[in-house]
Amino acid sequence: MRLATVHSRALDGLQAPEVTVEVHLANGxxxxxxxxxxxxxxxxxxERVRAALQTSGLNFPANQRVTVNLAPADLPKEGGRFDLPIALGVLAASGQIDPAALQGWACAGELSLAGELRPVRGALALALALRREGSAQGLILPRRSAEEAARVPGLRVCAADHLLDVVRACLPGEAAHALPRATAPARAxxxxxxxxxxxxxxxxAKRALEIAAAGGHSLLLVGPPGSGKSMLAQRLPGLLPPLDEAAALESAAVLSLAGLFVPERFGERVLRxxxxxxxxAALVGGGAPPRPGEISLAHEGLLFLDELPEFPRPALEALREPLETGRIAIARALRRVQFPARFQLIAAMNPCPCGLAGDRRGRCRCTPETVARYQGRLSGPLLDRLDLQVEVPALPPETLLATPAGESSAQVAARVAAAQARQKARQGLLNSRLEAGxxxxxxxxxxxAVDALLQQAGSRLGWSARSHHRVLRVALTVADLDGREILQAGDVAEAIQLRRVLGPGG
Structure with missing residues (x-):
C-alpha cells in the first residue's frame, strides 16, 4: 500500500482538534x-522517526519519496506528539503493519532515537476533548501520558513504552498482541x-480567611513584615473541601498543558x-503558540501574590478581567486561544515601602506622599475587585508568647464545608460567583435595615455598583457561616469592615 492514514490530535488551548496524518510513498x-x-x-x-525505525529493526523506505501531510493544513501543529503517528503511517504505507488495525484509534507520542515513547503535554486535555465530542476513538499514548488520560472515565486508553509495542498490536491476524489498557494511579x-x-x-485576619474560604472570595492582607501574612495565605488550602471530579479534571487538564500535572496529586487544590x-505574559499566558499563565495554572485553586504593589502595573491590570469572568482570552494576529482562569486570589502587601507604618517595633521613615504613591500602585478598579481587605498588625513578643493556640484547621474547615454545602444547595455555586440577578x-x-445600611455605607464611602454587589456577597457568606437563611444588618456591617483598609473609605 502506498498511502496510509493515521489519526492524531493537536492542542489548541484546552481544545484538541483532530489531525489526520497522511503518509504517501512514491518512486523518485x-x-x-x-x-x-x-x-x-x-x-x-x-530525523527522530527515521532513526527510531532503523534502531528498532524496522525498515525505513530510504529509496523512496516520503510525503507526510498533517491535515487540516491551516491548523498550527507543534511539539513532538506527531512522531508516533508519522512512524506508524510510514510502516502502514510500506506494508509492514496492518492499516486496518489503526482505524478507530488516535495516537500521540514523542519518539527517542531508540524507539522509546516519551510523554507529551496535554494528554488529559486530549482525553477531555474526546469525551466532550462524544468521540468513539480510543487513545494510544506513552505510558505516563496514558495514566493521565485514564483519569477521564468512559474512554479506551492504551499504554505503550516502545514503538515496537504498538507495531506488535498492528500486525495482521493472530500475530497481533493487544496493548494493555491504562489505569490511573492511586492518589498518594x-x-x-x-x-x-x-x-x-x-x-x-483568621476570620477573614475563614470567610474567604467559605465563599471563594478574594483577599488582600496588609501588614508589616513578619506579621503573619504569608503564614495565613499558606493555610488557606487546608480550609477548603476537596475538588469534585469535574473541577479536578479541568484543573489537571490545564496543568497537563504545561507539563506540570502529577497523576498522584490528582484532585488536590493548586497553590501558585x-x-x-x-x-x-507570565501571569495571564502568552507565547507562540500560546501557553497558560499562572492564573490558568491556578484554575480551581489559589493564586498567592506576595508583595502585591511590586508586581509590574500591566501584570496587575491584566488580572481584572479574569477576576470577573473566570477565563482569559489570548489573542494574536493569526490565533486566538481561551484558557479557564477561575482562581481565588490571595494577595499580601506592606502598608508602605519601608513596611513599618503602624508597626510598634520601629518608626516609619516614609512621608505621607511616599505612602500614598506606594499604595497608589494598586489601581482603583483592581482594589474594587478585592472582596476582603484586612489589616494584619505586628504583635509584640509578649503578646505572641501569652496568646493560646487557636482553632485547628480541621475545625474551621468543617464550618467552611457546611457553609459551602448550604450555598450549593441554595444556588448551585459559591457566593463569589453569583451574578447580580x-x-x-x-x-x-x-x-x-440591611438596605438602609448598604445605602448609607455606599454613599459615604463612594462605592461603585461592583463594590455594592461584592459587599452583599461577602455578607451572604457571613450569614451562611453562622447558619442563617436571612441576611441581617450585622452580616453587612462585618462585610463593610472587611474592605476598608485601602481605597475609598480606607
Missing part, C-alpha cells in the same frame, strides 16, 4: 517531506498541610505563588 529521488503548517519541533520528527497519601493554630493571635517580578434573589428576604 529519495526525500522525506513534511507539510501542514508544522513548526520546527514537528519538522524535526523526520499526603500528610496534613500547614496548621492554622500555628498562627498566634490575628483573630480578625509567582515572584513579584513576573511579567503580564441571582444575588438579589438569594438576598430577597433581607430586612429593610
Amino acid at each position: 529521488l529519495p526525500a522525506f517531506t513534511l507539510v501542514g503548517l508544522a513548526d520546527t519541533e514537528v519538522k524535526e520528527a523526520r 497519601e499526603t500528610g496534613p498541610g500547614p496548621e492554622l493554630r500555628d498562627v498566634k493571635g490575628q483573630t480578625a 505563588a509567582p515572584h513579584h517580578g513576573a511579567s503580564a 441571582a444575588l438579589e434573589a438569594a438576598c430577597a428576604r433581607r430586612p429593610a
